[in-house]
Amino acid sequence: MRIFGKGRHRPSASWRQATDRAFTLIGDGRYEDAGELLTRAADLEPWLSESWFNLALLHKFRHDWEQARAAGLRAVALLDRETGAPDWWNVGIAATALQDWPLARRAWQAYGLRVPGGATASGEPDGMDLGSAAVRLSPEGEAEVVWGRRLDPARIEVQSIPLPSSGRRWGEVVLHDGVPHGERTTATGHAYPVFDEIELWAPSPVPTWVVLLEAATEADRDALEQLAGDAGFAAEDWSSSVRLLCRMCSESRMPSDEGDGVHLDPHDHSEPGHPGPLGHRTDGQLWVPERECGVAAPAALVRGLLDGWVADSPDSRDWRDLEEVC
Secondary structure, three states, rough: OEOOOOOOOOOHHHHHHHHHHHHHHHHHHHHHHHHHHHHHHHOOOOOHHHHHHHHHHHHHOOOOHHHHHHHHHHHOOOOOOOOOOOHHHHHHHHHHOOOOOHHHHHHHHOOOOOOOEEOOOOOOOOOOOOEEEEEEEEEOOOOOOEEEEEEEEOOEEEOOOOOOOOOOOOEEEEEEEOOOOOOEOOOOOOEEEEEEEEEEEEOOOOOOEEEEEEEEHHHHHHHHHHHHHHHEEEEEEEEEEEEOOOOHHHHEEEEEEOOOOOOOOOOOOOOOOOOOOOOEEOOOOOOOOEEEEEEEOHHHHHHHHHHHHHOOOOOOEEEEEEOOOO
């Protein structure tokens, strides 16, 4: 195949050496040095889509979205196949980060995804209906995997209440990478991919609170979560939903159950006295009335929400030590 009068050929040894060295530097976090080598490789082989794909990838790692879009567009212009190339996925991520919705739509369609005709007032694709997934917040720091709703191939709306250490809130939208790192499976056998967060795309105005509950039964706990949901916000029993996993476990295929029941979860590295299902177990007792709960609600509403929950069953419910944490 010939492009612009140039024959497609195998990359030179100099190109391969520069590229291999660049990705070693990327692995060490030396992005500036890697950029010099990948730019040199693109000068050596400007007719290779891989030259521009690699530069687009580097700019994605650096969150330099203008440069990622420019390099990505040069890469897709040199492709020798019509659909399914990862080059288009990188273009879609860059376009989404920049809110370049016409290009994002074009990229997802070129990759082979169905993009409905609907769009919001801003022009972003609407109604792609990609379902639920999990996203790993702060993957390079104190990583936390939470559940969310996929808005499109590059964005997830967080529907769990993240722990304050993540710096993220319920309802935020995060930009995520395209390759999953791990899965979470449910009791029904459904598997959901775990994507790594790239950056915060849209913040949430709703603060996160932590509160200690006295909930005599699981039904009492469930009632608070239902009450918060009915109000348009959220409550989550961190005592049951939080599991401490090593990196290897987190990036593998993991069940999403909460460790309740008579069998201990061998992947849960919680310790007694700390959040997580194992940390809240007692000998011979599977339910501990004192629960550490996260609540996502405005300051003007959160106390009334908790008081209303107690008022519905004052003999079996109480709360204390409410604190805004994020």
